Amino acid sequence: MTLFFRRLVRRPLTLFGLVLVGLHLLVALVAPWITPYDPLKLLDAPLEPPTEAYWLGTDELGRDFFSRLLLGGQISIIAAACAGLIAAIGGGLLGLASAYHRGLFDDVVSRLVEMKLSIPSILLVSLFVTGFGQSLAVLVLTMGLIYMMGVIRTSRAMGLVILEQGYVKAAQLRGESSFAIILREMLPNILDLLTVEFALRTSSALLLVSALSFLGLGVSPPTPDWGLMIQSGLQSIRSEPWLVLAPSLCISSLVIGINFATEGVAGLLGLEAARGATGK
Amino acid sequence: MLIAALRRVLLSCITLVMLTVFIFIATEIMPGDALDVSLSADEIAMIPPERLAKMKQDLGLDRPAPERLLSFLGGVLTLDFGKTLISKTPVTAIIGYPLRNSLILAGAVLLLAIPLALTIGIAAAVWQGRAIDNIASTGAIIGYSIPEFVIGTVLVMIFAVAWPVFPATITASTNDAALTLLAASPLAVVTVLIGSIAYLARLLRTGMVDALAKDFVERLRLTGIPEWRIVFLHALPAAIVPSLTAMALYAAALVSGIVVVELVFAYPGLGQELVRGVTRREVHVVQAIALCSAALVVALNFLADMAILALDPRTRRA
């Protein structure tokens, strides 16, 4: 473990990424207590330039932009992390089960995974939003399912390798149940992979949520959200460019931070293979 | 070889049929039917029950789901995706030109992204650990970490607002000629291109690094074969094969990127129609667009499989 940290220190980009993510999480956590104004309250004239009272001016409805910026990541981060968690846990268990049982179960799961990979995520969300209506719960579940497919693939591949190991064979020969073998012998050995997958899928989900909000299919107004803020800021891009730039910087730095950190940590854990298999 | 190719044709067809079924299920088996979904609760309350039943009958919504699925599949085979619920326009007419336009955009991106990504990926792998690799690898992470709509708006700010060389939004109309459309949308192409290059270059670099670590490369080096021959004739084909297997993922990401970028630049493509379709809850339009993009992904994946067959003789055994 100490060796792990000593190597970590030698990777400045990884450290930089971890610091960025830490800062973002901290801000998202304490934002409700440090915002100068109520983010939903119409305070002043719309599109005020930055002043001492309003550090970043006011938005198109006259709300304090700085307060909204501080809170603009909360919903996306929570939604993305939930989706990442669903994907990592569900995908890990299904992937291992699929590797363990082979046969029909494996065929069905593999076919489903392949099919999902053929539908672009934005379209899949659109389909479900059309079918179920637009709500955050639908969004989180859909994203969780989408990214679960990728996790199933990587953990199934790793599960097939683990299945060939002597300790799994020994457990099978003892007559342990498949449930016990998957949970006790196999799962602990893919925890590293699942941690990395969680981070990767969360960053993908962040990108997707913000893109959907931007398209008007994600977080609904008046909730402050970076994607939405960029969308509405486009109208005044010539006069108040910071209304677009500030949230752009926020969302980008968060995703960059996660990806730098994951890249480095995955490398240190010897999980390069897992990275190649992830898409946007 | 032929059998292996035919097998992949068949597999692609099976996948397409399953996707069609899946799209139908995702949108129509869910609570409520297409009409309930496209009308709000208030609207439904306003319509007398008899008329609602009549509307459903007209739309064929009163028939059992399996029957509707069959007629949906039949419609897809004849490229008939039905009509919109409200205005009764054939869906094919709505998505025809936008589909062409999105394909133009995708084609332009692919045409530019593949050679550029190859160059960057190979260079980064050959000079692994050197400055060029560090810049390329770090750049790639940044490249695909920034959402397309952010890249797009920043490009607009720079090249349309601060230094107005390009228009901020695309003024070309839906049925303009391909070249007119492309000439009007350089910023849109560049926006999708950045993400694509980042993704592909990284994939190729990984493949190339793995290929260069192979035993046969060591044997060639120990035989004194010139490095350029090793890189281009021996390692490159071996690097492209694993990258091609990730093609489905890339194709899906490409379509997602195009949808967003079309909205940023008001490009008259499928993305626009998709968002309009979802917000107006035009089930048939969303179905048709989902199917088109899925078919595109399946087609690209099929091409990738064919390329693998050509590059890797071991896969040719049926």
Place this chain on the structure above:
Amino acid sequence: MQQASNPIIECSGLSIGYADMLGKVARVVDEVSFRLGPGQSMGIVGESGSGKSTLARALLGYLRGGGRFDGGRLLVDGIEITSTTFTSIRSLRGLRVAMVPQNPLASLTYHMPVGRQVEEVLRSRRGLVRVEAERRVVELFAEMGLPHPETIGRRYPHQLSGGQRQRVVIAAALACDPALLVLDEPTTALDKTTEAQVLELIQHMRVARGAALVLVTHDLNVVADVCERVLVMKEGRIVEQGLVSAVFRQPEDTYTQTLLGASLDLSGAAPSVNAGLKPLVSVQDLTFRYQQSGWFGPKNSTGKPTLDGVNLSLGRGEVLGVIGESGSGKTTLGLVLAGLIAAEKGVLMLEEQSIAMLAGKRQPALRRRIQTVFQDPLSSLNPRQTVATAIMRPLRHFFGMNSKSAREKAASLLADLGLGPEFLERYPRQLSGGQQQRVAIARAFAAEPDVLICDEITSALDASVAGQVLGELDALRQKHGTSVILITHDLAVIWRMASRVMVLKDGLVIETGATADVFAAPKDAYTANLLSSASRVRRLGQDTTLIEEPLAHAV
């Protein structure tokens, strides 16, 4: 043994180091000195990690990533490798010094026909035009004894057999008539029959071309076959060098003695057969085929069976050795007996009662009575579980022991294998290979089995460690009265442990009998071949009529 002409290799005090991720340099080759005259042949032997492969690659001026010369001099064909430019090193490679690497399949470009790969060497290194190169390739292929030399070049590597691939690689190496040929474990990936043919080819080529030869291997028998001189390496240092006949007959270094001791020595006595044992396990007509799942159409079950009508019986407390080359079906036999895969036909009996094929379908008591120790010690232990968890698991599963007594029992099992209680809390990665295998053995004995199946349990271990582990296993076996089925390719292990032996080839039982009888007078030519190839070192050691002067002709 000074030669009049200049030596082809002159190496004095050479050191090579590798930098790890934190920048620490570890010496892999440590102050090595030797010389080799033109046309001479030398074997470099040592176990994995001894630095022998690094040294071999250094002869071509090639160091793997992170490696660097750390002092000393190395002259190859008059060129100072340690201080020259890359251009002059490249002028050596392929032309003056050529390499035959270990794994022929991985060493050939999979997406290029083999003919073109040899052609490339001739065209790019010798500047031959296409037609000339093509003609030369056919000649080379014919010289290498490849079938259909005119057309075989159009095939891809995966379409050739292992021996054919290695012949192609050797053809590529010899294409430019090098003065020195370096071979890194050239026969490790091949079976015994093919190994003999390839070694014969190498020997023949050396004499015909007059090239000097450096052969890196862990197998002393190969050195005995091909080389005049030998260099024994351990942890980067040379512990002994000299003429093969001298070193193998009277090894001065204790390490060389251990290596030689691990080779087949028939001077002692094999364990004797205890006649009149009641059979504990008996197997009749066991046939197994790996299913090839067809994509369309039914599963293919017409392929060659991996096990073909195998019969065996194992007496109580007896050790039965199963030998055969890779691909003979011996590992599959172990898996079927253990109950991991089901044979398509045959009867498995324990104490005259028929038992189910798959472990999952056997009674728990039956599962307990048959235990297995696997080949790779690291993979047989769960990296996320401590030694205590691993050994306690069967105790709790089969005997329902509580945590405390299971722990005590685990500690006593470890003690039987020479490991103290401090090992209980360690994780597999913190143990050496020998310690890992001891834990795996302890886990198997925790179930108090009647039958223990051991599949190549020492092949991943160093010779000295393997000897100790076998000794401890033997003691435990005798203490518990356990019957053992010992699957191995190593005849020395059989001679030491097994009272009876069974020889497998292509899934068929070739012969069965008391070890002493079979080894003294094998009935089958295949068995005789296995025995003779394993005892080349010994024969060399006993043969006093060997030439003292190397063949130094045709230079």
